[in-house]
Amino acid sequence: MPAGANDKRERQYEHIKDQKLEQGVDEGRAKEIAARTVNKDRAQQGESEQASRTSTDDVSPEHRGGKRSGNDLGPNSPTKEQLYEQARRRGIPGRSDMTKAQLQRALGEP
Structure with missing residues (x-):
């Protein structure tokens, strides 16, 4: 305490x-x-x-309440789940096997 x-x-x-x-x-x-x-x-x-x-x-x-959880690439970076949803909406193939960093690269994010 x-x-x-x-x-x-x-x-x-x-x-x-x-x-x-x-x-x-x-x-x-x-x-x-x-x-x-x-x-x-x-x-x-x-x-x-x-x-x-x-x-x-x-x-x-x-x-x-966890809004920043999973943000190993910066305090304001999106979570892996958020990146996955963006990749799904854009139709990026192979997204389910990608890591967070790979999803960011595929989406063209820093």
């Missing part, structure tokens, strides 16, 4: 951690996700002593 958190944040941390464990996430990763979520919420609510600009100016982790 993040240092300096109140009872509400402690309950939030435990709830998020328990949800992730139920989803099959290993305990270390579940703790990390819960701590990062609580810390960002604390920063956005002005409850933390230090806060980065990205923590305070960005959308809340609950609202974001």
Whole structure:
């Protein structure tokens, strides 16, 4: 649990951690996700002593909800599923066997 958190944040941390464990996430990763979520919420609510600009100016982790998941090629890159759908609409052959990077190249994306 993040240092300096109140009872509400402690309950939030435990709830998020328990949800992730139920989803099959290993305990270390579940703790990390819960701590990062609580810390960002604390920063956005002005409850933390230090806060980065990205923590305070960005959308809340609950609202974001995985919108950036699978983005190993940049923070604003589309997911593999989104690229696959674009490739399907364009009729690109062999798309089901392509990796995310291959789909991006086939679609002419950086």
